[in-house]
Amino acid sequence: MTQIFRRSADTWLRVGLLLLIVGLSGGLLVALTLEGTDYRTGRNWVVEQPLPFSHAHHAGELKIDCRYCHSAVQSSAIASLPPTETCMSCHSQVWKNADVLAPLRMSLREHEPMHWQRVVELPDYVYFHHGVHVNAGVGCSECHGQVDRMQLMFKAQPLNMGQCLACHRDPAPHLRPVDQVTNMQWRTDEDRRALGERLMKAHPIEIRGLTDCGTCHR
């Protein structure tokens, strides 16, 4: 009988299979390691902006309320970014001629909005609504961290599905009185869970359905 495969073919087949298995499991390992890491979620990354706007200065030191600039946050799905006019309510007087504010003056002159780069953004297939959370007593800092200390904005929390679900399963310890949602210094001596449960009864917040896929993927 003629030999179709040389004897070494068998060895090559084994070596090939081995390499394939090593390669696949290695790739899987890398993928699993990256999943949930800062690299994958973009956490703690500072994004380049048209000018170095400081939340630490404006929200922290000057104590301007978040809603002065993110005015839609309580009433709609999006929080919204401020138009140039909002900045100019002060900067037409304060630091009027500062070089760092040149892009702002240009934007006003040319009627061209500032091109702020987004820092916290979900994929299109996820539905999110700010108003629902803010009115339920979930503070900005639960999802955005200590914004009042950020020189430049960065994403402080992964805000991935795991984080959404963890709170949706058990929101009580994350809630606060609604009039404190933008207060970055808010603390309480009361037990967070006891307070949260009381707030959930009063609002009222129904957790049934909050972890259904269709709540966030519609």
Ligand code: HEC
């Ligand atoms: C309520 C008033 C107010 C508003 C509104 C305001 N600023 Fe300011 N901003 C200030 C003051 C006050 C200073 C600091 C002046 C100083 O340090 O003496 C300042 C400083 C700055 C600086 C200099 C760097 C720094 O942070 O010290 C930049 C840049 C700046 N503002 C950008 C903006 C932009 C962009 C907006 C709109 C999104 C804005 N500001 C809205 C009051 C305001």
Ligand code: HEC
């Ligand atoms: C004076 C106006 C002003 C105030 C007050 C302010 N912000 Fe902002 N915020 C901005 C501007 C301008 C940007 C876009 C530039 C940037 O990302 O730094 C922004 C960006 C953000 C972003 C990132 C949005 C994205 O996806 O790009 C978050 C989150 C945010 N602000 C939260 C807050 C919170 C929380 C507060 C209150 C503690 C607050 N901001 C107060 C002007 C303001």
Ligand code: HEC
């Ligand atoms: C439950 C979590 C959560 C809370 C609470 C929350 N945010 Fe956000 N925020 C997000 C997510 C998620 C995004 C990205 C939304 C997207 O891409 O659709 C976002 C985006 C933003 C943006 C970018 C612009 C926009 O309209 O999407 C700003 C500004 C912002 N948030 C400000 C605030 C402020 C101010 C508060 C408090 C009053 C707040 N957020 C409370 C999760 C939250």
Ligand code: HEC
């Ligand atoms: C810290 C707690 C917390 C986190 C984190 C959180 N949520 Fe929620 N979410 C709530 C609470 C509480 C409610 C219920 C509010 C109510 O019933 O009034 C809610 C309700 C919702 C709803 C229902 C809105 C509606 O139409 O009634 C959606 C959608 C939603 N969340 C999406 C998300 C997504 C997407 C994320 C992650 C990016 C997220 N949430 C993260 C606490 C949280």
Ligand code: HEC
């Ligand atoms: C509370 C909100 C919420 C609920 C409920 C939810 N998801 Fe998600 N899901 C997210 C967010 C936010 C992302 C995008 C961020 C990420 O990759 O984790 C996501 C991403 C995904 C992805 C893409 C994953 C990837 O790695 O690219 C799939 C698939 C998915 N969800 C399926 C589901 C299924 C199935 C359910 C029901 C069992 C579900 N989700 C329930 C918020 C939610």
